[in-house]
Amino acid sequence: MVRISSVRKCFGAVEVLKGISLDVPVGGVVCVVGPSGSGKSTLLRCVNRLETIDSGRIWVDGDLIGYAERDGRLHHLSPAALSRQKQDIGMVFQRFHLFPHRTALENVMEGPVVVRGVPKDKARTRAMELLERVGLADRAGHYPAQLSGGQQQRVAIARSLAMDPKLMLFDEPTSALDPELVQEVLAVMRDLAASGMTMMVVTHEMGFAREVGDDLIFIDGGVVVERGNPREVLAAPRHERFRAFLGQVL
Amino acid sequence: MTKTPGAPGTSAAAQEPDLPIDAIRPPRPGRWIAALVAGFVLVWLAYTIIVNENLHWDVIVAYLGDGRVLGGLWVTIQLTVLSMAIGLALGVLAAVMQLSGSAVLRGASALYTWFFRGTPLLVQLIFWFNIGLVFPTFGIGVPFDGPKLFQWQANELITPFTAALLGLGINEGAYMAEIVRAGIRSVDPGQREAAESLGMSHRQVLRRVVLPQAMRVIVPPTGNQFISMLKTTSMVSVIAGAELLTVSQRIYLGNFEVIAMLIVASIWYMVLTTIASVGQHFLEKRFERGHHALPARIRRNLRPFGRGNA
Numbered sequence: 001m002v003r004i005s006s007v008r009k010c011f012g013a014v015e016v017l018k019g020i021s022l023d024v025p026v027g028g029v030v031c032v033v034g035p036s037g038s039g040k041s042t043l044l045r046c047v048n049r050l051e052t053i054d055s056g057r058i059w060v061d062g063d064l065i066g067y068a069e070r071d072g073r074l075h076h077l078s079p080a081a082l083s084r085q086k087q088d089i090g091m092v093f094q095r096f097h098l099f100p101h102r103t104a105l106e107n108v109m110e111g112p113v114v115v116r117g118v119p120k121d122k123a124r125t126r127a128m129e130l131l132e133r134v135g136l137a138d139r140a141g142h143y144p145a146q147l148s149g150g151q152q153q154r155v156a157i158a159r160s161l162a163m164d165p166k167l168m169l170f171d172e173p174t175s176a177l178d179p180e181l182v183q184e185v186l187a188v189m190r191d192l193a194a195s196g197m198t199m200m201v202v203t204h205e206m207g208f209a210r211e212v213g214d215d216l217i218f219i220d221g222g223v224v225v226e227r228g229n230p231r232e233v234l235a236a237p238r239h240e241r242f243r244a245f246l247g248q249v250l
Numbered sequence: 251m252t253k254t255p256g257a258p259g260t261s262a263a264a265q266e267p268d269l270p271i272d273a274i275r276p277p278r279p280g281r282w283i284a285a286l287v288a289g290f291v292l293v294w295l296a297y298t299i300i301v302n303e304n305l306h307w308d309v310i311v312a313y314l315g316d317g318r319v320l321g322g323l324w325v326t327i328q329l330t331v332l333s334m335a336i337g338l339a340l341g342v343l344a345a346v347m348q349l350s351g352s353a354v355l356r357g358a359s360a361l362y363t364w365f366f367r368g369t370p371l372l373v374q375l376i377f378w379f380n381i382g383l384v385f386p387t388f389g390i391g392v393p394f395d396g397p398k399l400f401q402w403q404a405n406e407l408i409t410p411f412t413a414a415l416l417g418l419g420i421n422e423g424a425y426m427a428e429i430v431r432a433g434i435r436s437v438d439p440g441q442r443e444a445a446e447s448l449g450m451s452h453r454q455v456l457r458r459v460v461l462p463q464a465m466r467v468i469v470p471p472t473g474n475q476f477i478s479m480l481k482t483t484s485m486v487s488v489i490a491g492a493e494l495l496t497v498s499q500r501i502y503l504g505n506f507e508v509i510a511m512l513i514v515a516s517i518w519y520m521v522l523t524t525i526a527s528v529g530q531h532f533l534e535k536r537f538e539r540g541h542h543a544l545p546a547r548i549r550r551n552l553r554p555f556g557r558g559n560a
Contacts, residue, residue: 050443079452087449097444100540101462111448114458143540156444163448 341426
């Protein structure tokens with residue numbers, strides 16, 4: 001579903017991604033971990049082109065992200081084509097970024113109604129189903145500021161799902177939450193993984209990675225240091241840097 | 251820990267003592283004296299105004315409903331609403347240009363605000379009124395002296411009213427541009443990212459997500475500009491704009507009731523600004539939607555089956 005090939009990315013003089021390659025199969029769940037500033041969030045943001053890359057290639061579902069290849073040369077995609085690519089990629093942010101001037105229900109309806117032109121009553125029915133799925137049907141009329149962090153994040157997941165994405169990206173979805181609210185969000189993500197959604201998850205939740213992840217990638221200093229089956233690598237980390245990192249987060 | 255008689259212990263809630271707070275406030279002699287002085291000054295001011303025979307209250311009352319005054323009032327309202335509408339449209343355009351990726355668009359917008367904020371409004375009004383001296387004709391057609399499809403004489407197009415609209419509207423746009431720009435910049439960049447991630451185009455992001463949130467920041471100063479504009483329209487009197495002040499001046503040139511007519515105009519200006527302030531209050535409440543978390547949440551939780559919007 002996702003193929004990332006030799007991706008490099010600089011912010012000014014600092015190279016945050018120094019040639020990263022990885023594959024996510026259809027229905028696979030890849031957890032990306034690493035110390036802060038290691039480039040793991042940047043990598044995720046490159047996949048749905050919130051950041052542009054300096055070299056390398058990223059494909060999602062066979063489509064090259066950001067460019068079209070014609071006559072052996074790359075051409076920048078038009079803004080409309082870029083938007084179309086993003087419709088198929090759901091993104092969940094660390095700080096939720098729900099639209100504060102719209103209710104939970106309106107937040108979930110916004111994408112289908114505005115982007116896809118779905119009729120309002122149809123979008124409402126579907127949005128209610130999604131809110132039901134994340135356990136928030138009774139909060140449909142609430143504004144984001146009236147919801148807890150965990151509830152806001154679950155609405156944000158429902159908002160992304162409303163676009164029927166092929167791929168879901170999670171950028172530290174539980175890092176801004178109070179500890180007792182983390183599990184309700186992870187439960188929704190666990191359900192989503194079980195339903196066969198392809199997911200890339202940047203996280204510090206090793207328990208979630210061990211339980212749900214098909215693959216675990218440890219990034220440090222802009223390169224992939226360790227990768228493998230999460231249950232195996234977490235039980236027996238091969239690299240010293242990964243071992244040190246686990247010592248700090250576990 | 252010292253034991254205090256009556257302090258709450260580990261007993262059940264039913265046995266908790268009731269401890270009302272019925273405290274006495276300390277005296278505030280400074281505040282009392284200040285209030286007394288202010289009250290005295292107010293009464294004295296009111297007295298001097300009421301007993302003053304030079305103010306001609308009967309004339310003021312008689313002219314408040316005068317047809318010419320009401321006509322001027324209507325022109326003032328029209329000028330204010332229309333030039334604010336022009337100003338808002340130009341302001342949004344200039345603000346969006348200012349935030350664009352193109353240096354030419356940013357430069358054009360910066361030049362606009364720089365020029366129209368840099369010259370006095372009075373000068374601009376007189377300039378627009380006399381634009382015919384610079385451009386005797388206006389036309390639609392091929393630029394750079396090419397053939398024209400339509401052509402008008404400046405003298406026919408530029409009435410005091412259109413000159414006033416141009417002057418006030420374009421000047422206002424320069425100030426509104428800064429207000430709108432500040433509003434757009436106040437919106438969390440994460441909002442734009444979330445909207446883009448749903449696949450919205452730049453236009454949709456701006457219209458559906460950024461501008462509605464920017465309105466919270468834009469509305470209060472815009473209300474301020476509107477109230478200011480109600481009175482700025484009086485500057486149009488230098489080009490005989492037929493608005494409230496011009497009309498009042500024409501009347502006092504005939505009946506010599508200078509002060510009375512100025513008070514008539516002032517009373518109407520105050521009525522307009524009061525109405526505008528009330529309108530601003532309701533508009534602000536409208537755009538505060540979703541930003542009063544706690545009271546609404548508490549209210550809803552108190553309702554047994556509460557749903558829907560607060």
